[in-house]
Amino acid sequence: MNIFEQGLLRYLKPEQLQTIQSKKIGIGGAGGLGSNCAMMLVRSGFKHLEIIDQDVIDPSNLNRQQYFANEVGLSKVEVTKKRLLDINPDAHIIIHQTQWNESNAGQFFKGFDFIVEGFDVTDWKHRFVQYYAPRFPVVISGIGMAGLLEKQPMIVKKVGNVYICGDRSTDTRQGHPPMAPRVTQCAAMMAEIVLDLTLGLTNPSTPFRMVSE
Secondary structure (H helix, E strand, O other): OOHHHHHHOOOOHHHHHHHHHHEEEEEEEOOOHHHHHHHHHHHHHOOOOEEEEOOEOOOOOOOOOOOOHOHHHHHHHHHHHHHHHHHHOOOEEEEEEOOOOOOOOHHHOOOOOEEEOOOOOOHHHHHHHHHHOOOOOOOEEEEOOOOOOOOOEEEEEEEEEEEEEEEOOOOOHHHHOHHHHHHHHHHHHHHHHHHHHHHHOOOOOOOOOEEEE
16 A cells, blocks of 8 residues: 555545445546546545547646646646556556547446546537446536636536536537636536445435535
C-alpha cells in the first residue's frame, strides 16, 4: 500500500477502499468532463481506469480541463494518465488515443463496472450511451453543463441503468460557453454517482434524482 492509499485510510475503512479499488471504470473523452471526472475518481481511491480520446490539448481547453499551458499540443490521454499516476503511482490506467465509434467500441472496457460518457460532441454522446447502456450495468452521461449568464439547475436523473448529469439543455453550439464551475460540477456529480453506487449509498434499481436547491 503506497503513501496515497495510506492517506485515504484516514477517511475510508479498509473494506471500503478494497471495494473501491476492485471496480473498473471506462471513460469516453478526456475533456472537461472526462479529465475532471478521472481525477476525482482516482483521488477517491479508484485505480482501474480505461480512457479513450483522440484529441490533443488546445488553448481553448485550458479554462475547464485538467491541463496546463505548457501541455498544449500534447495528447490528452497521455497527459491524463501521467497526472493520475502522479496521484496514485499504483493505479492501472489504460489509454487509447483514437476516435471512438461503433465499429471499434467492442475493443474497450471489457468486464468493466461503470462506463462514463464525457464527450464534447452531442452526436457522440448519444451514440456512446446507446451502444454501452445495453451492455454494461451502469452508464453515466453528462448533458448540459454550459452557461455563463443564462443557467439552468444541475440535476441527476436516472433512466433505466443510465444516469444523466447536467441541466440537459445548455449547449455550447447555442451560444452557452463551457466554463470551469459548471463543467467541474457536472464531472463531480458523475464521479459521486460511481462512488455512491460502489459503496451501496444509492440503490441502482430505484429512481435517482438530485435537484440543486
